[in-house]
Amino acid sequence: xxxxxxxxxxxxxxxxxxxxxxxxxxxxxxxxxxxxxxxxxxxxxxxxxxxxxxxxxxxxxxxxxxxxxxxxxxxxxxxxxxxxxxxxxxxxxxxxxxxxxxxxxxxxxxxxxxxxxxxxxxxxxxxxxxxxxxxxxxxxxxxxxxxxxxxxxxxxxxxxxxxxxxxxxxxxxxxxxxxxxxxxxxxxxxxxxxxxxxxxxxxxxxxxxxxxxxxxxxxxxxxxxxxxxxxxxxxxxxxxxxxxxxxxxxxxxxxxxxxxxxxxxxxxxxxxxxxxxxxxxxxxxxxxxxxxxxxxxxxxxxxxxxxxxxxxxxxxxxxxxxxxxxxxxxxxxxxxxx
Amino acid sequence: xxxxxxxxxxxxxxxxxxxxxxxxxxxxxxxxxxxxxxxxxxxxxxxxxxxxxxxxxxxxxxxxxxxxxxxxxxxxxxxxxxxxxxxxxxxxxxxxxxxxxxxxxxxxxxxxxxxxxxxxxxxxxxxxxxxxxxxxxxxxxxxxxxxxxxxxxxxxxxxxxxxxxxxxxxxxxxxxxxxxxxxxxxxxxxxxxxxxxxxxxxxxxxxxxxxxxxxxxxxxxxxxxxxxxxxxxxxxxxxxxxxxxxxxxxxxxxxxxxxxxxxxxxxxxxxxxxxxxxxxxxxxxxxxxxxxxxxxxxxxxxxxxxxxxxxxxxxxxxxxxxxxxxxxxxxxxxxxxx
DNA sequence: TGTTACCATGATAACGATACCATGTCTCGT
DNA sequence: ACGAGACATGGTATCGTTATCATGGTAACA
Numbered sequence: 001x002x003x004x005x006x007x008x009x010x011x012x013x014x015x016x017x018x019x020x021x022x023x024x025x026x027x028x029x030x031x032x033x034x035x036x037x038x039x040x041x042x043x044x045x046x047x048x049x050x051x052x053x054x055x056x057x058x059x060x061x062x063x064x065x066x067x068x069x070x071x072x073x074x075x076x077x078x079x080x081x082x083x084x085x086x087x088x089x090x091x092x093x094x095x096x097x098x099x100x101x102x103x104x105x106x107x108x109x110x111x112x113x114x115x116x117x118x119x120x121x122x123x124x125x126x127x128x129x130x131x132x133x134x135x136x137x138x139x140x141x142x143x144x145x146x147x148x149x150x151x152x153x154x155x156x157x158x159x160x161x162x163x164x165x166x167x168x169x170x171x172x173x174x175x176x177x178x179x180x181x182x183x184x185x186x187x188x189x190x191x192x193x194x195x196x197x198x199x200x201x202x203x204x205x206x207x208x209x210x211x212x213x214x215x216x217x218x219x220x221x222x223x224x225x226x227x228x229x230x231x232x233x234x235x236x237x238x239x240x241x242x243x244x245x246x247x248x249x250x251x252x253x254x255x256x257x258x259x260x261x262x263x264x265x266x267x268x269x270x271x272x273x274x275x276x277x278x279x280x281x282x283x284x285x286x287x288x289x290x291x292x293x294x295x296x297x298x299x300x301x302x303x304x305x306x307x308x309x310x311x312x313x314x315x316x317x318x319x320x321x322x323x324x325x326x327x328x329x330x331x332x333x334x335x336x337x338x
Numbered sequence: 339x340x341x342x343x344x345x346x347x348x349x350x351x352x353x354x355x356x357x358x359x360x361x362x363x364x365x366x367x368x369x370x371x372x373x374x375x376x377x378x379x380x381x382x383x384x385x386x387x388x389x390x391x392x393x394x395x396x397x398x399x400x401x402x403x404x405x406x407x408x409x410x411x412x413x414x415x416x417x418x419x420x421x422x423x424x425x426x427x428x429x430x431x432x433x434x435x436x437x438x439x440x441x442x443x444x445x446x447x448x449x450x451x452x453x454x455x456x457x458x459x460x461x462x463x464x465x466x467x468x469x470x471x472x473x474x475x476x477x478x479x480x481x482x483x484x485x486x487x488x489x490x491x492x493x494x495x496x497x498x499x500x501x502x503x504x505x506x507x508x509x510x511x512x513x514x515x516x517x518x519x520x521x522x523x524x525x526x527x528x529x530x531x532x533x534x535x536x537x538x539x540x541x542x543x544x545x546x547x548x549x550x551x552x553x554x555x556x557x558x559x560x561x562x563x564x565x566x567x568x569x570x571x572x573x574x575x576x577x578x579x580x581x582x583x584x585x586x587x588x589x590x591x592x593x594x595x596x597x598x599x600x601x602x603x604x605x606x607x608x609x610x611x612x613x614x615x616x617x618x619x620x621x622x623x624x625x626x627x628x629x630x631x632x633x634x635x636x637x638x639x640x641x642x643x644x645x646x647x648x649x650x651x652x653x654x655x656x657x658x659x660x661x662x663x664x665x666x667x668x669x670x671x672x673x674x675x676x
Numbered sequence: 677t678g679t680t681a682c683c684a685t686g687a688t689a690a691c692g693a694t695a696c697c698a699t700g701t702c703t704c705g706t
Numbered sequence: 707a708c709g710a711g712a713c714a715t716g717g718t719a720t721c722g723t724t725a726t727c728a729t730g731g732t733a734a735c736a
Contacts (some may be wrong), residue, residue, distance in 0.1 A: 026714085027712085047692090052693045053388045054392055055694040059388065079407065093431050095429075110429055115386060115387070277559060279410065281591050357723070366684075389724085391723085392690095393723045
């Protein structure tokens with residue numbers, strides 16, 4: 001395949017001039033540009049970005065490491081990231097960690113080897129080691145969706161605590177007192193924050209925290225299914241379920257169907273994460289909707305700023321509010337039993 | 339940052355030996371391996387894959403070019419691709435073309451510049467130029483989801499014609515005679531095939547093809563919404579809708595809701611593409627479900643075979659069947675009016 | 677004992693681009 | 707008329723690996 005020297009020879013200029021032309025770096029007269037472009041077209045020249053990256057130490061490639069692209073929440077984030085990044089001339093590599101720290105580590109190693117210019121990370125677990133690893137290499141990083149303890153880094157996330165607080169308050173205001181929370185893995189900050197918000201609302205209402213209403217599992221449909229079954233297995237049953245992510249919500253709903261419990265008549269359900277309009281038949285679920293696209297957009301913008309040195313020297317923490325969307329699944333005010 | 343020579347020096351070997359060690363290529367005694375690994379760890383060496391790719395002409399990077407990762411159908415394909423590719427040691431770059439030929443062209447140029455080892459392509463429009471462009475460079479390519487006219491290439495897709503035929507037959511068997519098809523862009527093979535299947539079923543049933551029941555738009559919710567409104571605007575209304583992809587289906591359902599038409603009582607609805615269980619509350623839609631994960635898996639497997647020279651010299655066309663899943667939205671047998 | 681085959685390592689050059697420094701022309705303001 | 711600064715181009719070295727060829731040791735086998 002033709003290289004830059006072939007092009008240079010054919011155009012009657014030096015290779016470096018060709019380089020300047022095709023990258024719009026440095027000066028280049030219109031005549032030269034025309035000759036170079038003609039030569040490029042004639043030879044079908046495609047610049048080798050491995051070589052240029054090796055020399056220039058920039059790859060114009062970023063990475064988005066997340067837990068599961070199958071989740072529309074992350075898909076929407078990914079779209080926000082890709083749209084902006086691609087406009088700015090960057091390519092994005094996506095990696096699914098499935099909440100596995102070892103998978104995350106493996107991916108990060110590959111990304112370092114590929115010399116990506118920057119990384120957006122939704123850390124599996126607490127993310128401590130991973131963020132440290134990347135920072136040691138001086139690669140710009142922005143953490144997405146989750147907090148990282150004790151680590152200086154930029155973060156873009158949603159206010160999970162407040163969202164959970166308001167969802168719980170909504171249930172309380174509707175008369176519920178036995179509210180089970182079906183939560184994600186305990187090591188993850190969003191789980192912790194949502195639990196905190198839930199507890200704060202209960203505390204404020206003067207209701208004792210009861211471990212029997214607090215379930216921990218994974219952010220998956222299967223786990224939601226199981227937790228719902230467990231929550232409703234005992235003699236004392238909750239009157240409402242709070243599922244802390246969309247997959248858990250759908251798993252729980254499936255379990256309720258199996259048990260022939262009607263929502264919201266027999267049991268109320270609220271959850272975190274809304275589905276995009278393009279995937280919903282009849283909007284039914286009361287949710288705390290995270291601004292996913294916006295989160296992706298903000299995160300990539302911070303990263304791009306860092307890449308061109310425009311970022312402030314201080315770390316930012318962008319915390320966007322969740323929007324409480326009230327629909328049918330939370331039900332109407334109910335008679336107080338007891 | 340430390341390079342391979344620093345490692346070599348510290349381990350007391352030649353750089354090439356370090357290379358062999360970390361890539362498991364060629365021979366390497368246990369002692370040497372141990373010394374090299376120690377040196378790698380001490381220096382925190384991370385091999386530069388730009389340099390190695392430049393020299394070896396392999397990047398261990400593949401690309402999946404699709405129209406919209408936001409669509410769960412493609413997301414599931416993407417997961418299938420990524421799972422297998424990553425097991426085989428490849429990284430995957432995703433690109434969203436939004437059905438735009440120019441976006442596709444831009445992305446392909448970037449991918450060629452990055453010297454990806456292979457490409458999976460869901461072609462926007464007919465894909466002729468794009469596939470030719472890639473083949474000219476001798477980069478292995480597998481086309482996904484759609485047929486490419488007159489072009490020798492491997493293809494993995496679903497049998498759209500047959501799926502559409504069966505969905506339409508189902509509606510016919512339920513007594514419907516006025517069936518509107520809400521279709522995607524006419525340049526795309528899946529649209530064409532689904533239209534063909536629809537027509538074949540009608541023909542077989544002795545029903546005249548009627549242009550007034552055939553709508554073309556985009557594979558989006560908005561378009562589905564519009565087409566449904568148009569289809570139901572006239573005096574003669576269809577008794578059933580066939581939406582040719584999931585987004586169109588949801589757009590149509592939204593339109594029907596606005597018009598206060600009940601599904602299936604007032605109008606039957608069937609569509610292409612099922613949603614993953616993790617996203618569905620109450621399975622309701624009658625659909626032709628494409629085996630998305632399997633499609634991704636098959637496509638990447640063919641690509642990997644080509645990469646290691648295991649592929650046969652003939653082009654394959656893998657056509658997987660769609661599964662007709664009958665739920666409520668298609669309704670029960672109806673009285674024949676007229 | 678010689679031939680073959682595998683094991684283990686190294687020297688050198690090359691992959692294809694750009695960083696860096698240098699050179700020369702032209703315009704313009706004073 | 708002259709220095710300053712923008713414009714336009716080029717020479718050389720270098721980025722960090724691995725392909726290729728080469729060397730020598732050791733085990734196996736007839």
